[in-house]
Amino acid sequence: MEDNKPWALISEVGKQGYIEEVTDIMKQHFQIICHKVFLQNPQLHGPKIQALFVWNAFPEAEPSLLGLLPSLKVVANGGVGIDHLDVPYINSLGVKVTNTPDVVTDATADMALGLLLASARKIVEGHQIAVNPKTTYIPQSLMGVEVTGSTMGIIGMGRIGCKIAQRGKGFDMKILYHNRNRRSVEDEQALGASYCENMDDLLKESDFIVLAVNLTPETTGLISHRELSLMKCTATLVNVSRGLVVDQDALVKALHSGTIHAAALDVTHPEPLPRDHPLLSLPNVLITPHVDTNTYTTTRKMVQKMVENAVAAVKGQSVPNEVKPN
């Protein structure tokens, strides 16, 4: 039977291990073709593609590919950050860009706290000792940093930053935040968070500095030598925003020299880091491969939103999560 659903192109590598359920959701509204198959005959497949589904780790919406998709109506991104997409260029082709705000918020905030706790309490090191028959746990080794009652400074108090603050409150943390715009007094009271208009104050006072900003020209390289040198030597930097927010060379130096105590990063630049990157061999660094939204629940919600956005764009209807250029 002829399938009249529109065609969508997807990455075959995105959300590995979960791909079947992801594609099942997409298949309810689209006929899908994966990138690998598409590339076998782009001239044949290109003209029928109306939607392109992308994830931030797989920036396939490059001009070379977009040029092969004359019927494309939408690039539907899975995730809130769209720094990997050239929105003005894509829009200039008459193609909309969409993202999936809201649904990623909790999982990303969970990940920030997960990294913070794992780094502070040396959970990965503990696991390695526990499972390695050649090592023995020495009592009172693996000494960590106390999280309860510490000070957390959140840079970027948007949806995700607020959820991180809520979680910090559960650990009796003192919460400081810095944001382009101060939040309302009601928000601050509800979150138990104090505003630092000057980011330097937050850097000087926090035990854990958590980055939750969008990547923009203003936030690129936001944390560099000067900012790291203001932090306490006992401080831990946690990054769930984007790798480029941190000057990684400066971070390596700060971690190596003891300017700060540790870093826990779900994002780096590039992703993944080359195997010989110095961050990978520092003992006081915890790195995960940008897995902030990788839960079944969140992924399902993200894909549902991607599909909802793409369907609306293909039908020429108003698109729930269209991203406009800054």
Ligand SMILES: O=CC(=O)O
């Ligand atoms: O990194 C995750 C996102 O952009 O949502």
